[in-house]
Amino acid sequence: MAYFILKRIVQSVFVMVAVAFLAFSLFRFVGDPITQMTGVETSIEDQERLREELGLNEPFISQFLRFTCEMLQGDFGFSYRTRQPVANMIADRIPATLELGVVALIISLLVGVPAGVYTALKPRGVLSQTILMTTLVGVSIPTFVIGIMLIFIFGVQLGWLPTFGRGGTVAIGNWDSSFFTLNGWRALLLPAITLGVYQLTLTMRLVRAEMMEVMRSDYIRFAMARGVPMRRLHYKHALRNTMVPVITIVGLQFGGVIAFSIVTESVFQWPGMGLLFLESIRFVDIPVMGVYLVVIAFFFVLVNLVVDLLYVAIDPRLRIKDAS
Amino acid sequence: MSAFLKKYEGLWLFLISPAAIIAAAVAALIVFGAVFASWIALVNPYDLASFSLFDGLLPPFWQEGANSKYLLGTDDQGRDMISSILYGARLSLIIGLSALAIAAVLGVGLGLAAGYYGGRFDVVVMRIADVQLALPAILTALLIDGIARGILPQAIQQELRVMVLTLAIALSLWVNFARTARASTFVEMNKEYVQAAIMMGQRPLRVMFVHILPNILGPLLVIMTVDLASAILLEATLSFLGIGLPADSPSLGTLIRIGMQFLLSGEWWILWIPTLVLVALVVSINILGDFLRDIFNPRLR
Numbered sequence: 001m002a003y004f005i006l007k008r009i010v011q012s013v014f015v016m017v018a019v020a021f022l023a024f025s026l027f028r029f030v031g032d033p034i035t036q037m038t039g040v041e042t043s044i045e046d047q048e049r050l051r052e053e054l055g056l057n058e059p060f061i062s063q064f065l066r067f068t069c070e071m072l073q074g075d076f077g078f079s080y081r082t083r084q085p086v087a088n089m090i091a092d093r094i095p096a097t098l099e100l101g102v103v104a105l106i107i108s109l110l111v112g113v114p115a116g117v118y119t120a121l122k123p124r125g126v127l128s129q130t131i132l133m134t135t136l137v138g139v140s141i142p143t144f145v146i147g148i149m150l151i152f153i154f155g156v157q158l159g160w161l162p163t164f165g166r167g168g169t170v171a172i173g174n175w176d177s178s179f180f181t182l183n184g185w186r187a188l189l190l191p192a193i194t195l196g197v198y199q200l201t202l203t204m205r206l207v208r209a210e211m212m213e214v215m216r217s218d219y220i221r222f223a224m225a226r227g228v229p230m231r232r233l234h235y236k237h238a239l240r241n242t243m244v245p246v247i248t249i250v251g252l253q254f255g256g257v258i259a260f261s262i263v264t265e266s267v268f269q270w271p272g273m274g275l276l277f278l279e280s281i282r283f284v285d286i287p288v289m290g291v292y293l294v295v296i297a298f299f300f301v302l303v304n305l306v307v308d309l310l311y312v313a314i315d316p317r318l319r320i321k322d323a324s
Numbered sequence: 325m326s327a328f329l330k331k332y333e334g335l336w337l338f339l340i341s342p343a344a345i346i347a348a349a350v351a352a353l354i355v356f357g358a359v360f361a362s363w364i365a366l367v368n369p370y371d372l373a374s375f376s377l378f379d380g381l382l383p384p385f386w387q388e389g390a391n392s393k394y395l396l397g398t399d400d401q402g403r404d405m406i407s408s409i410l411y412g413a414r415l416s417l418i419i420g421l422s423a424l425a426i427a428a429v430l431g432v433g434l435g436l437a438a439g440y441y442g443g444r445f446d447v448v449v450m451r452i453a454d455v456q457l458a459l460p461a462i463l464t465a466l467l468i469d470g471i472a473r474g475i476l477p478q479a480i481q482q483e484l485r486v487m488v489l490t491l492a493i494a495l496s497l498w499v500n501f502a503r504t505a506r507a508s509t510f511v512e513m514n515k516e517y518v519q520a521a522i523m524m525g526q527r528p529l530r531v532m533f534v535h536i537l538p539n540i541l542g543p544l545l546v547i548m549t550v551d552l553a554s555a556i557l558l559e560a561t562l563s564f565l566g567i568g569l570p571a572d573s574p575s576l577g578t579l580i581r582i583g584m585q586f587l588l589s590g591e592w593w594i595l596w597i598p599t600l601v602l603v604a605l606v607v608s609i610n611i612l613g614d615f616l617r618d619i620f621n622p623r624l625r
Binding site for chain 1: 455458459460462463466467469470471473474475553557560561564565566567580584587588595599602603606607610611614
């Protein structure tokens with residue numbers, strides 16, 4: 001057990017080093033940092049002095065080590081565009097994106113898991129066929145079109161919900177949360193549904209496949225033969241074993257949620273990290289791009305690590321195998 | 325007789341599947357319109373002289389105040405919607421298809437080689453693929469686009485936009501091809517015909533492309549249709565985000581982005597008609613892809 005955890009942590013650290021290396025190479029080789037930081041009127045001598053001061057003449061490896069050390073201390077450098085510390089810029093945006101992502105994930109699970117179970121148990125039913133057909137269309141409709149449609153229906157035609165921004169937020173320490181005002185929830189609803197829809201179809205299809213697999217297994221057939229009531233069979237025997245992989249799904253989906261939050265945030269002008277990343281690409285703001293990558297990778301690695309550990313905690317077979 | 329039936333079984337299944345026929349018809353209509361855009365279209369949306377501001381914001385023909393010359397109305401610049409959409413679809417298809425071609429050549433080549441040689445080469449290729457698979461395609465494409473913006477000089481950036489976009493999409497889609505090609509190659513490698521070819525001393529390249537490739541085309545074809553839909557979606561999304569193509573050479577995604585400005589006003593057609601065309605195109609390609617998968621996977625039949 002301890003060995004397994006240790007192995008996973010070492011792997012995670014390795015991934016983080018690789019991503020940091022990528023971010024550093026971006027910063028170092030895409031455009032010249034000095035010309036980005038100085039104006040046209042800076043003399044060549046001043047530029048060279050700055051280059052020396054920042055250590056840009058040192059060997060690549062020592063530069064990378066210093067870059068990593070500074071990052072570990074929370075110093076992420078300055079944005080080319082706004083001249084502010086990147087750490088602050090990102091930290092301001094993290095709550096918006098995380099809250100959006102979490103609510104979207106919850107929506108996708110609350111709808112996707114029951115829908116997947118239902119379509120697996122009644123594969124030939126009219127409702128199942130309708131659901132499956134809808135999801136096929138659902139994955140083909142781009143996220144931004146779903147967003148526009150929701151804005152059009154609920155924002156423009158019905159006028160029920162706001163169409164952009166975060167609405168009212170309450171600051172808890174450094175964390176601006178929209179969970180505590182009605183206004184905030186109303187603003188959160190449309191973007192979260194938009195982001196959740198795509199994940200929902202994936203969740204549903206995976207749960208469906210898993211459930212059908214489990215229903216075919218020997219222990220279910222045996223229980224059937226023994227005369228266990230169908231209800232009990234479906235929801236107690238089969239569903240339990242289906243739920244184990246669902247946790248992995250959540251971990252896998254996290255990357256998708258983050259990536260598609262870029263699109264969703266752009267449609268709804270949601271002030272999260274994705275919008276910041278888009279702006280940084282448009283203005284070739286390399287430090288922000290690099291730090292965004294590192295932060296996203298960090299969340300990604302963290303979620304996957306937790307998922308792996310949960311997996312061991314939930315599935316006793318993994319522990320037994322380890323003990324023997 | 326049975327060989328004949330077997331050969332045309334796919335065609336027969338196609339003819340009795342209504343969804344596949346409708347999907348094929350819709351896709352064919354859009355592709356036809358896109359290919360012959362310069363003959364069908366009333367105006368050239370790239371040529372400022374071919375349309376006039378006086379014709380701006382005309383509604384489609386069934387609404388009041390329409391001009392029968394512009395069947396689906398015009399945008400605020402006076403561009404005919406049909407023409408914009410035809411040219412837009414053409415650009416979307418060109419980018420989607422070329423990105424797909426690059427991704428397929430790169431992915432299949434690497435996958436075949438990884439499956440054929442195995443060993444260290446295989447490990448390296450698959451590690452890269454794993455890392456990229458963890459990143460969603462859209463993030464990869466955005467990053468490549470951002471890097472290109474940083475590296476290329478300002479002056480030539482606009483001209484190279486289409487190429488950068490195509491490459492960014494291609495580099496985010498090759499993994500699927502590589503993994504499928506590798507897995508199928510592994511299976512084929514154990515078969516006698518491949519072993520025989522190797523024994524006869526044929527060069528590796530010949531074994532890979534002449535012997536193995538034709539036998540693994542089935543699954544690759546399925547991936548190709550599914551990935552064509554992804555490529556078109558990816559291009560539309562990037563252009564919608566304002567990272568893709570500029571407004572003077574609009575693809576379907578750019579048209580939707582422009583149409584967003586009219587979301588709150590009454591000119592619904594500027595937004596919804598290009599959106600409808602994009603969704604129809606992608607949905608029909610996906611349905612065709614699903615259909616192909618069923619054909620090539622007899623277990624599901």
